Amino acid sequence: SSGINAEWPLRPGNATITHAIHQLKFGDEIDWDDDDIPMESYDTLEATEEGETKGHTHDYLVKLVRTRVWDDDYGTDIYPYQYTYSHRNFVGHHKGEALPPRVFFRLDFSPLTMSYRRYHESSGVFLSRHLALLAGTFAVVKMFYSTLCVAQDTVRCGKFQ
Numbered sequence: 001s002s003g004i005n006a007e008w009p010l011r012p013g014n015a016t017i018t019h020a021i022h023q024l025k026f027g028d029e030i031d032w033d034d035d036d037i038p039m040e041s042y043d044t045l046e047a048t049e050e051g052e053t054k055g056h057t058h059d060y061l062v063k064l065v066r067t068r069v070w071d072d073d074y075g076t077d078i079y080p081y082q083y084t085y086s087h088r089n090f091v092g093h094h095k096g097e098a099l100p101p102r103v104f105f106r107l108d109f110s111p112l113t114m115s116y117r118r119y120h121e122s123s124g125v126f127l128s129r130h131l132a133l134l135a136g137t138f139a140v141v142k143m144f145y146s147t148l149c150v151a152q153d154t155v156r157c158g159k160f161q
Helices: 123-157
Strands: 002-005 016-021 048-050 057-071 076-078 081-090 103-118
Touching: 016 057
Parallel strands: 057 103
Antiparallel strands: 002 016, 016 048, 057 076, 057 081
């Protein structure tokens, strides 16, 4: 959403462009939360707001990188775009006259493609990991208990006196 607040008659130095970017995404929608995929790279301009600077033009340079996400279990591909941006504001001039403020989005597409492979582990792997953790915990507790019992027996028999 953008609004133009200007004094009448419209003069380039008096106009103000205030704008807020609520969402900017390119490519396919990603509908899952995954720790392996950096989700913050897909909507970096979310909730960006630029204030009231009289007569300033806003220039966004958006660098896009095509991304392929392959899901092993479902055999599907999606192609979202990751992007970063830089923002600058300035007062534009032409032949010594100030130009009216504007908002520019310049897109720079990278020739590279990032690839991610999404896979899901089976329930057998999940169970074996957690059972191994549980068994290891019991083994360590048993080791401490045995050491404590041996130390008590040694003290009780008087071997340290």
